[in-house]
Amino acid sequence: xxxxxxxxxxxxxxxxxxxxxxxxxxxxxxxxxxxxxxxxxxxxxxxxxxxxxxxxxxxxxxxxxxxxxxxxxxxxxxxxxxxxxxxxxxxxxxxxxxxxxxxxxxxxxxxxxxxxxxxxxxxxxxxxxxxxxxxxxxxxxxxxxxxxxxxxxxxxxxxxxxxxxxxxxxxxxxxxxxxxxxxxxxxxxxxxxxxxxxxxxxxxxxxxxxxxxxxxxxxxxxxxxxxxxxxxxxxxxxxxxxxxxxxxxxxxxxxxxxxxxxxxxxxxxxxxxxxxxxxxxxxxxxxxxxxxxxxxxxxxxxxxxxxxxxxxxxxxxxxxxxxxxxxxxxxxxxxxxxxxxxxxxxxxxxxxxxxxxxxxxxxxxxxxxxxxxxxxxxxxxxxxxxxxxxxxxxxxxxxxxxxxxxxxxxxxxxxxxxxxxxxxxxxxxxxxxxxxxxxxxxxxxxxxxxxxxxx
Ligand SMILES: *Cc1c(COP(=O)(O)O)cnc(C)c1O
Numbered sequence: 001x002x003x004x005x006x007x008x009x010x011x012x013x014x015x016x017x018x019x020x021x022x023x024x025x026x027x028x029x030x031x032x033x034x035x036x037x038x039x040x041x042x043x044x045x046x047x048x049x050x051x052x053x054x055x056x057x058x059x060x061x062x063x064x065x066x067x068x069x070x071x072x073x074x075x076x077x078x079x080x081x082x083x084x085x086x087x088x089x090x091x092x093x094x095x096x097x098x099x100x101x102x103x104x105x106x107x108x109x110x111x112x113x114x115x116x117x118x119x120x121x122x123x124x125x126x127x128x129x130x131x132x133x134x135x136x137x138x139x140x141x142x143x144x145x146x147x148x149x150x151x152x153x154x155x156x157x158x159x160x161x162x163x164x165x166x167x168x169x170x171x172x173x174x175x176x177x178x179x180x181x182x183x184x185x186x187x188x189x190x191x192x193x194x195x196x197x198x199x200x201x202x203x204x205x206x207x208x209x210x211x212x213x214x215x216x217x218x219x220x221x222x223x224x225x226x227x228x229x230x231x232x233x234x235x236x237x238x239x240x241x242x243x244x245x246x247x248x249x250x251x252x253x254x255x256x257x258x259x260x261x262x263x264x265x266x267x268x269x270x271x272x273x274x275x276x277x278x279x280x281x282x283x284x285x286x287x288x289x290x291x292x293x294x295x296x297x298x299x300x301x302x303x304x305x306x307x308x309x310x311x312x313x314x315x316x317x318x319x320x321x322x323x324x325x326x327x328x329x330x331x332x333x334x335x336x337x338x339x340x341x342x343x344x345x346x347x348x349x350x351x352x353x354x355x356x357x358x359x360x361x362x363x364x365x366x367x368x369x370x371x372x373x374x375x376x377x378x379x380x381x382x383x384x385x386x387x388x389x390x391x392x393x394x395x396x397x398x399x400x401x402x403x404x405x406x407x408x409x410x411x412x413x414x415x416x417x418x419x420x421x422x423x424x425x426x427x428x429x430x431x432x433x434x435x436x437x438x439x440x441x442x443x444x445x446x447x448x449x450x451x452x453x454x455x
Pocket of ligand 1: 110111112113140141229230231263264265266267268269270342343387389390418419420
């Protein structure tokens with residue numbers, strides 16, 4: 001076992017490929033369905049809003065996909081990201097557990113999201129697209145795509161969930177600096193936005209509404225495509241650089257994780273770290289090799305994996321997206337305005353949902369207060385001020401370490417620290433001044449929500 005606390009890779013060790021779990025699934029994914037005809041979706045159905053190379057990746061049966069040279073040139077600006085052993089946190093917890101974290105906050109946008117933003121901008125540019133439209137929750141995805149579009153000489157339009165637009169003006173300005181146009185969603189710029197505003201003038205917005213706006217924008221402009229920062233197979237595919245690097249770094253540390261943890265919004269940082277370990281689990285079924293437990297952590301305010309139904313549902317409020325089989329709280333669910341804006345999505349990645357359903361991944365949910373308590377403890381021991389989203393993973397890692405202490409046994413914990421919280425200081429102020437409220441799941445009858453006759 002290594003004495004070090006920080007594990008770094010050379011540029012030449014950045015993985016040359018993204019790894020795809022689709023061909024190794026024990027049962028295939030349920031096919032996405034066309035929103036109008038309910039027939040299985042064809043690649044051509046997606047062509048109005050996505051470039052063909054990304055559509056092919058969405059359904060690819062190749063185990064590995066080469067990372068294009070131009071994408072790699074940009075990855076090298078901040079990749080490989082560091083892996084740390086959280087020795088100060090371990091000491092504070094007085095635990096026999098070893099806690100490792102893969103830190104994705106070193107990217108220019110401050111999270112894991114540029115890993116896919118760069119790839120998506122690249123493939124769209126190659127397809128002759130001039131502008132990308134997207135939604136953003138906390139602003140992390142919007143910033144990542146603004147940066148990526150700027151680097152590839154494209155325009156970017158971002159529909160930013162109203163509550164975050166108001167809570168995080170500096171995220172918006174960051175997007176403006178990188179050249180993007182940003183609208184608060186629901187906005188007056190689309191039919192979907194205007195419909196929501198007519199019924200609910202004070203709507204705090206949701207990712208479901210903002211997705212409708214961005215998809216509508218892309219579908220009604222020939223030179224514009226849509227870009228999604230999470231949920232889809234190709235997005236999780238691009239994020240697998242995280243887990244591949246982490247495996248090399250854990251080997252440098254001389255340890256193997258017993259448990260792998262990530263926070264869960266739509267599934268991209270979680271999938272990025274976890275999917276290479278999921279492949280180990282699937283292989284372990286055949287050859288009995290050691291493979292870790294894998295845990296996805298979400299807020300109780302928006303508990304798709306732990307309280308949702310595994311069913312076909314739309315990805316957005318206006319039902320413009322395909323129907324996908326996933327854990328969902330219903331496409332019209334508007335979660336409370338918690339500070340982990342990036343985790344306020346009613347649905348979940350179909351791929352991760354499938355793996356949860358198969359029992360390969362466990363879901364876990366926390367309320368805001370214990371999450372912020374862990375975030376502050378982390379900042380005060382490890383120094384890094386974490387994003388509220390990422391702090392869900394910290395909470396779960398801390399609880400795993402405390403359980404190890406209770407049981408008096410060793411455990412190796414690996415989690416993804418998906419981003420820093422430098423734009424979330426208003427949330428920290430609320431927490432430190434005792435004003436932060438704890439939201440539980442507001443409760444709803446999901447079967448009723450999904451009994452929509454048009455669904
Ligand atoms: C967007 C975001 C998330 C949630 O999205 P996933 O696709 O579930 O990863 C988590 N952490 C950070 C820092 C984010 O920016």
